[in-house]
Amino acid sequence: MSAMHGELWLYGALVVAGFLPHEIWRWIGMVLSRGLDERSEIVIWVRAVATAILAGVIAKLTLAPTGALAAIPLAVRLGAIAVGFAAFLALRRSVLAGVLAGEAALMLGAALAVP
Amino acid sequence: MSSPAVTHPSDPPASAAFLAGMRAGLLSVFSLVLAATYVGIGALSQGLGLTLWWSLTATVLFWAAPAQVIFIAALAGGAPLLETAAAVSISGVRLLPMVVAILPLLKRPDTPLYRLLWAVHLTSIATWIEGQRGLPQWPRERRIAFYNGLGAGMCIPAASCTVLGYALAGRLPAMLGAALLFITPLVFLTSLVRNARDGVDRLALALGLATAPVFAVLEVGLDLVWTGVVAGTAAYAAQRWTRRQP
CATH class of the missing domain: 1.20.5 (Single alpha-helices involved in coiled-coils or other helix-helix interfaces)
Known part of the structure; x- marks a missing residue:
């Protein structure tokens, strides 16, 4: 180039x-x-739209990833997201706990599923 | 013309708010996301033959990973500039609702627009989520400083990991690559749930997760924007309807 x-x-x-x-x-x-106030109806609606867009990003990254993550089976990715989310809820809503548990589940699942 | 006093003697100085923001940005779990993301972007840039300085400039100017990936991939593929600009622009539409939702937390009605330029540039998913959490704890007069610090703090892992990825290009094991990519959806999901202020936010998240695959399969253009408008509006309407019930 x-x-x-x-x-x-x-x-x-x-x-x-x-x-x-x-x-x-x-x-x-x-x-x-x-002129918009943070509690105005428009801002509440716009925040809901922005949140739903982020939800869309999460879904795409999990269901149809690119790169090295695509080599890991869909079931493993979905299971790992579920494990991470469960750990987040169980461990005082700690994002870091969710990440560590989800990553551990991904590694374990990949090791079992991809020989 | 005299303006009303906008700062109180008891307010912490703006520099303290900026530094506190930087600290919050650096210690945020989003620094992990940014680090993982920009290691990938640095490696990609090196592979496409771009210089390190150009790649760093792109990291700071876009301050949004998807746009940067689209741009360098298009450039490397020899796509026409107009087509490249259109693709990059489409990926940026999602920033509009984020800016509209976060600015009312940051400014006063009389804040001049130029004071917000750096803050709006810094608005991306990471600063948007951490900003909603951290900003309400500061007096309004210090929020722009805090937010600018937050973004500056997050630039540190982003820029240094662009360099790291550039240096490591081609030497990352596949399993590590997969693990790095997986940090992003995990952090986005858990931090959105943690930050949800009320039922609308949680419902918008759940509906967005359910709708996104549908729009992706339908292959409509701008599927993320459609997901946002449809699921976000439905969540908002449902919440308004339940509020009206006795």
């Missing part, structure tokens, strides 16, 4: 075709939030 384009061209592309078209949504959000 560097052979095709100069270093300066890559920085220019990063700003014009990467940063600006991506950042614009943050700026639009900034303008739209003018």
Whole structure:
């Protein structure tokens, strides 16, 4: 790639075709939030939309992952998420406990399922 | 024109709020997520022949891993710039509702927009979730400083792990790669449940988890945005309806 384009061209592309078209949504959000109160109905609704988008990200990362995670069977991934979530609930809602338990379940499941 | 006093003598100084934010960002479990994510991005960038400085600049300018991955993959694949810009822009739409939901916690009605520019740039999933948790504990006048510190603190693992991944490229065992990728859904799920303020948040999460696979299978464009609008609106409507019942 560097052979095709100069270093300066890559920085220019990063700003014009990467940063600006991506950042614009943050700026639009900034303008739209003018005059809104955190307890207003619109903000409660928008927060529900943002939360549901994140839920969608979680579902996609678990059900249809990319890279090395895709090599681990779906049943193992789902089981490991369930174990992690159960550990989180059982251990005083500790996110770290959930991560450690989920990862341990993933490793164990992968070792058993993938010979 | 005199403006009303906005700070109290008892308020901690802005620098203290910034440093507390940095500390919260560094110690957050999201630093683990960012570290894992950017090790992957650093390795990918090295593999595609990008320079380390360019990759670091991209980490800071996007401050959103999906957009960065889409951009470098498109660049490496020789996609036309306009097409690349469109793909990156679509991945950024999800940031709009996050900014709209977090800014009312940060600002006052008269806060000038330029004071929020850095804060909105820092808004991504990690700062959004940790911000909702940490911000209410600060007086309103110190929240922008706290939030800027939170983002700055999270930039440290992100940037240093971009470098680490760049250096380790091609030498990561597959099992470690899978384990790193799995940190993200685990942290997102548990921290969203931990942070849920009321029934709407929990219902939006549950409905989003259930709806996302449907939209993904239907292969509609912008499936994440559709998931958000449909599941989020349904959760909001259900909560309004139950609130009205005696």
